[in-house]
Amino acid sequence: MLGFMDYVQNAFYEASHWDRDNSYGTLNATSRNVLDFSTPEGLRFHVSSLSSPNFATSYTLGSIGLVDGSLSYLYSSLPLLGLAAKSSAIDLHHVVPGYRQLQDLRQPDEPWWWEIWHQGKRIDRRETLLYGRLFLPRSTLEALYLRRLSPKTQLKVSCVSDSRLPNGGTILAHLQHDAAKHSTEYIYSTDSALLGVRGLYNFGPDPPPTHPLFEASPDSTISTANEAAALATAQTHSQPHGRFSAGGEIYYGLLNKSGGISTGLRFATLPSHTGFPYTMTLTLNPLMGNLSSTYSVLASPLLTLSSRFDFNVYSYESELQVGTELWRRKEKPLTDDLNWARLKMGQKILDARSHDQNDMAGCLKARLDQRGSLGLLWEGRVKELLYSCGAMIDLRGGENMFRGFGVEIQYSS
Amino acid sequence: MAFNFNWSPLTADASFYTRAQELLTTALNKSPKPPIIVDDILVNELNLGSVPPDLEILEIGDLAEDRFRGIFKMCYTGDAFLTLKTRVQANPLNTYLSTKPSFTSPQPLAASSGLTIPLQITLSEIKLSAFIILVFSRQKGLTLVFRNDPLESLKVSSTFDAIPFVREYLQKEIEGQLRTLLMDEVPVIIHRLSLRLWVPEYREREDEELARDLQDSFTTGEKPVDPLASPPQDPVDSSGNILDASQIASLSLDSGPDMHALFSQKNLLRLSALTDSHRTLSLFTPAIRDVVFRAWAGPTERGEMHGSSGRATPITPVMARSQSYTGNSSTTYVFSETGDAGQHPSRPGISSYVSAASGLGLGSNKHGKPHGGRKRKHRVVNLRKKATDGDDVESVSGESTTASGTMSSAPSEYGAELVTSERCDGELVTPPRTPEKPAVQKEPGDGTPLRFKNLTPRQPRRDDISESTPRPPQYTAPLPNSQSQSGTRTAKRPSLRPTDSPQATRYPIDNRPKLEASASSSAPLKQLSPSPMDESSSGGMMPQPWLTKMAGEIARKVQDQKAADSGFWDRNNEAQEEPPPAYGS
Numbered sequence: 001m002l003g004f005m006d007y008v009q010n011a012f013y014e015a016s017h018w019d020r021d022n023s024y025g026t027l028n029a030t031s032r033n034v035l036d037f038s039t040p041e042g043l044r045f046h047v048s049s050l051s052s053p054n055f056a057t058s059y060t061l062g063s064i065g066l067v068d069g070s071l072s073y074l075y076s077s078l079p080l081l082g083l084a085a086k087s088s089a090i091d092l093h094h095v096v097p098g099y100r101q102l103q104d105l106r107q108p109d110e111p112w113w114w115e116i117w118h119q120g121k122r123i124d125r126r127e128t129l130l131y132g133r134l135f136l137p138r139s140t141l142e143a144l145y146l147r148r149l150s151p152k153t154q155l156k157v158s159c160v161s162d163s164r165l166p167n168g169g170t171i172l173a174h175l176q177h178d179a180a181k182h183s184t185e186y187i188y189s190t191d192s193a194l195l196g197v198r199g200l201y202n203f204g205p206d207p208p209p210t211h212p213l214f215e216a217s218p219d220s221t222i223s224t225a226n227e228a229a230a231l232a233t234a235q236t237h238s239q240p241h242g243r244f245s246a247g248g249e250i251y252y253g254l255l256n257k258s259g260g261i262s263t264g265l266r267f268a269t270l271p272s273h274t275g276f277p278y279t280m281t282l283t284l285n286p287l288m289g290n291l292s293s294t295y296s297v298l299a300s301p302l303l304t305l306s307s308r309f310d311f312n313v314y315s316y317e318s319e320l321q322v323g324t325e326l327w328r329r330k331e332k333p334l335t336d337d338l339n340w341a342r343l344k345m346g347q348k349i350l351d352a353r354s355h356d357q358n359d360m361a362g363c364l365k366a367r368l369d370q371r372g373s374l375g376l377l378w379e380g381r382v383k384e385l386l387y388s389c390g391a392m393i394d395l396r397g398g399e400n401m402f403r404g405f406g407v408e409i410q411y412s413s
Numbered sequence: 414m415a416f417n418f419n420w421s422p423l424t425a426d427a428s429f430y431t432r433a434q435e436l437l438t439t440a441l442n443k444s445p446k447p448p449i450i451v452d453d454i455l456v457n458e459l460n461l462g463s464v465p466p467d468l469e470i471l472e473i474g475d476l477a478e479d480r481f482r483g484i485f486k487m488c489y490t491g492d493a494f495l496t497l498k499t500r501v502q503a504n505p506l507n508t509y510l511s512t513k514p515s516f517t518s519p520q521p522l523a524a525s526s527g528l529t530i531p532l533q534i535t536l537s538e539i540k541l542s543a544f545i546i547l548v549f550s551r552q553k554g555l556t557l558v559f560r561n562d563p564l565e566s567l568k569v570s571s572t573f574d575a576i577p578f579v580r581e582y583l584q585k586e587i588e589g590q591l592r593t594l595l596m597d598e599v600p601v602i603i604h605r606l607s608l609r610l611w612v613p614e615y616r617e618r619e620d621e622e623l624a625r626d627l628q629d630s631f632t633t634g635e636k637p638v639d640p641l642a643s644p645p646q647d648p649v650d651s652s653g654n655i656l657d658a659s660q661i662a663s664l665s666l667d668s669g670p671d672m673h674a675l676f677s678q679k680n681l682l683r684l685s686a687l688t689d690s691h692r693t694l695s696l697f698t699p700a701i702r703d704v705v706f707r708a709w710a711g712p713t714e715r716g717e718m719h720g721s722s723g724r725a726t727p728i729t730p731v732m733a734r735s736q737s738y739t740g741n742s743s744t745t746y747v748f749s750e751t752g753d754a755g756q757h758p759s760r761p762g763i764s765s766y767v768s769a770a771s772g773l774g775l776g777s778n779k780h781g782k783p784h785g786g787r788k789r790k791h792r793v794v795n796l797r798k799k800a801t802d803g804d805d806v807e808s809v810s811g812e813s814t815t816a817s818g819t820m821s822s823a824p825s826e827y828g829a830e831l832v833t834s835e836r837c838d839g840e841l842v843t844p845p846r847t848p849e850k851p852a853v854q855k856e857p858g859d860g861t862p863l864r865f866k867n868l869t870p871r872q873p874r875r876d877d878i879s880e881s882t883p884r885p886p887q888y889t890a891p892l893p894n895s896q897s898q899s900g901t902r903t904a905k906r907p908s909l910r911p912t913d914s915p916q917a918t919r920y921p922i923d924n925r926p927k928l929e930a931s932a933s934s935s936a937p938l939k940q941l942s943p944s945p946m947d948e949s950s951s952g953g954m955m956p957q958p959w960l961t962k963m964a965g966e967i968a969r970k971v972q973d974q975k976a977a978d979s980g981f982w983d984r985n986n987e988a989q990e991e992p993p994p995a996y997g998s
Contacts, residue, residue: 027522142516160514172517187519192509196519249524251506258505260524283523288504290526312528 001379001388002095004048004058004412005072005131009146010094011083012076016127016148017109021102022183023176024198024247027264028281031294033097034306035323035367039377039390040406048412050085054078058412072133072142077125087412088384092360095386095410096379098325099296099304101277102243102268105180105207109151139163153177166191180207193254200247204240241273261287276300289314302327323367328380330361372396373403386410434459440602441497448511451529452500464491471544480550487543487563494537503528533572534583536591540565554607556600563595564588 002010013020020026042064050056056074061067084090116124129146141161148154154176161169170191177184180202187196245266252259264283269275278297284290289312296306304325311318362380372395379388387410392403434456441454466489474482502508506525510518543563548556569587573579683701690697 025520025522140514142514158517160517162514165514170513170517172519174519189517189519191513191517194509194519196521198522249521251519251521251524253505253509256505256509258509260504260506260521262521262523262526264522283526285504285523285526287524288526288528290523290528292523292526310526315528315530317529 001386001408001410002097003060004046004410005056005074005133007090007095008050008056008074008076008080008083008085009129009131009144011080012078012127012129012146015078015080017106017151018148018154019103019106019178019180021100022105022178022180022200022202023185024183024200024249024264025185026100027200027245027247027266028283028294029097030100030268030279030296030304031281031306031308031323033100034296034304034325034365035294035308035321037365037367037375037377037390039375039392039404040388040408041404042406044406044408046408046410046412048085048410050080050083050412053081053083056085064406066137068135068137070133070135072131074132075130076127077129078127085412086384087381087386087410090386090412092363092379092381092386096363098363099277099298100279101298102270102279104239104270104272105202105243107180107207107209108178111151114151141169152179187251192256194251195254196249196251198247198249200245203244203246239272240270242267242269259287261285288312302329319370321367321369323365326364326366328361328363330359384411386412430459437495440598444598448508449502450499451502451527455498456495457498457533458494458496460492460494462492462494464489464493466491466541480548482548483546484560485545485547487541487545489539489541491539492537493539494535497534497536499532499534500529501532503530531572534587535570536567536587537570538566538568540567549607554604557603558600559596562592564592567591 010020021029042062044060044062046058046060048056048058054076056076058072058074059069060072061069114124115122127148129144131142131144131146133142134140135142139162141159143159143161145157146154147156156174156176157171158174159169159171167190170189172187172189175186177186182199182201184200185196185198187198188194189196245268246264247266248261248263250259250261262283262285264281266279266281268279269277271277276298278295280293280295282291282293284292290310291313292308292310294306294308296304298304306323306325308321309318310320360380362378365375365377365379367375374393374395375390376393377388377390379386381387388408389406391405393401394403395401397403437456437459438454441456446454466487469486469488470483471486472484474484476483504525504527506521507527510521510525541563542565544560546556546558546560548558567584567588569580569584571580571583573583680701687698687701689695
């Protein structure tokens, strides 16, 4: 389950029209969400609040053997007005990352759209997000500085300060440039002076020119698979049904003289696709001979299936992982009993989702790999609390099958 | 002095190698491995070669049945080799990221995907040269410390020898790892291992085996070493801290494996509770069976102990005492009874030793029973300084073998006190003792009855104990004498004075001992409230019952030792003529 701060941060991306999916780093986000979910350990409480549209706080108290906790604060210069901050109102799809439905590409805003003039002077600012988190007993400090430099670029600087790290901490600067058709990223980490470049190119026709901001506002909420499915039915005109993307990344550590390289391909269906949505990726690490292919499918609005196959051409090691994500709806309130009446009157039954986005009771994620390691995660909502409990089970472990178990509880207002 | 290793039977034993390989495998996998190693490290092959290490004794600080301290010099240039198998992560980005916080990780998509490669490493041509400090005691286990970096050179050959970069990297990494392993890990592993062997559950089973092993391993070195030639004068532990005499005395407490079985963990706890309650004026006194509880030594006594501890030599083994006194009295020597030492409540960790003392006392009593009073006679030592006129000093010693029961028992009681005999150079240290002397010396006149009142055990003595002690009659007779005439004791006891010891010796505290024994054993008086007098005098007071028993036990041991190894002891006496060089480290 995403933390509240990640939730707010994603809301900031949405509000500032930043497409997180159009990046090489998120090429296989769907399969990672379904297969690489992390299970909580121990007991952990989060209490969070979006006290104003610009400011959020979150406190965490956890216990894995010993008690630890963290304090975090977030400031966004962009008011996050429409954000559902109450844990009773948060759409579970936004905090339980699952199948990432790609949206149609959208031409970036024109720079002049962002200009605000007042009495002959430009008064607009670059939108900025500041975030800090202090882990208490360990005295580790995390800080994030996020700034939309222009409609096409975003700068992200993240720092960790910890006395146990070499040099007392690290800084990662991440400059992203998204031109819809292609996106590039430049990365620099002070840790061993790692330099990195990533790029992604989307094949297919250029995206249609977008309308000015004030017209594009209705769909400025967080995109989800369900919304996408709803939109898919709504859109009818001829659009590409899928998108093919190719990308690559290269890293080089100046100090330790080591590097890494990988290339990747992705084909994903777009909302206009009439069948069930699916995503296929293939990544290759030519240096290490690692080949990884994933296939994820949104079999129904409530079910995602994903599989991944890794193969190393040098060591002939292979690995297979399968995972699933299964959603459960809340019991319908009695109002839906009127459906039979509508049927009689010849009306179409409205999809429940279309008028109630927040009707999910919970989500079960499970993954299994060939070595018999099973991960289970159940996330949902009870009253006003979001909970997430997970377990790691080793099916071949014999007596000590349970490798980890944890419960995480979130409350936000 | 050097050891002559019998290397071949060790290496010829097939089961030794398999066991050593298992031990090494577990040891290597116990500590967290660097992220580059992704699999367990398996010891594939181990060969100690045919060349034994060259071990040289530089110093023996302390030597007894149950403890040992020494410094060795070890050189090894043998043909031993070790082959390890493991799997390593070949992707540098993968290992790089695994050690970094995820918050600032660039989160590469596939560039960090792993490639694990099986790796075989052979370590050979190991050259070691080190100074080793080895401290062994039965309570505290075995401590082994390298004083310097033991690894001189090492040859690392691996699967990747063809790639010079990898070879150099591995060579560097493994040398560094091995250095830290030898300097930090090995001492810890050895210490823990030795401690685990003495955990009560394992103790009884392991003790005999270990004692045997220990004897085996030291047989070569022990013979030529004269333990008495070098009583440590400045006992220090491996880190250079000066050991308290009581601390060392407590270590020498248990000389046989059978002793350990005598007291259980539960009793140790009770005894520590007892001392605690005493310190805090608590009225609660935990009940301990078969034990007579005495007030611990008062503050003056404690001060004495600590004051003299830096200077006084902690007693070396039990058996060493007779020699030291028979020999030249110039040997600096502390005869501190174990019970005495354990009695110190100011020493936090030592509460267990208190119990040890008591347990030992009881045990020895039981053990001593068959031997009767006869065996107890070899009470040793007493180098006491008469403080009557300040200048008049003499040493009083009990005859070890020939003395009559009464004679021997009396000195033994004194021996219970911390007795410091100063060297001939006349360097007299009479630290905190002086103030209390007047009080002690006044006592003799009516001291006996007084002590009877004050010191009777609060808990009535158990019958079996008093019965089992054959001594009471022997003790009681001489006591009044010595007590009443303590002022002129020097004159009264010519027989106790060794002819060749005119040196400055002084005994710290005197006479109270005997009374206790007699009182407690002969007529248990009930419930005499401790008077202020008791408080003051109990400063020098020993827990008598177990002291006497201990003394008996010790004496018995000395006797046995003597009987078994008389030649050895004789030689020791000769060696005693020349005081050994002082030790410091």
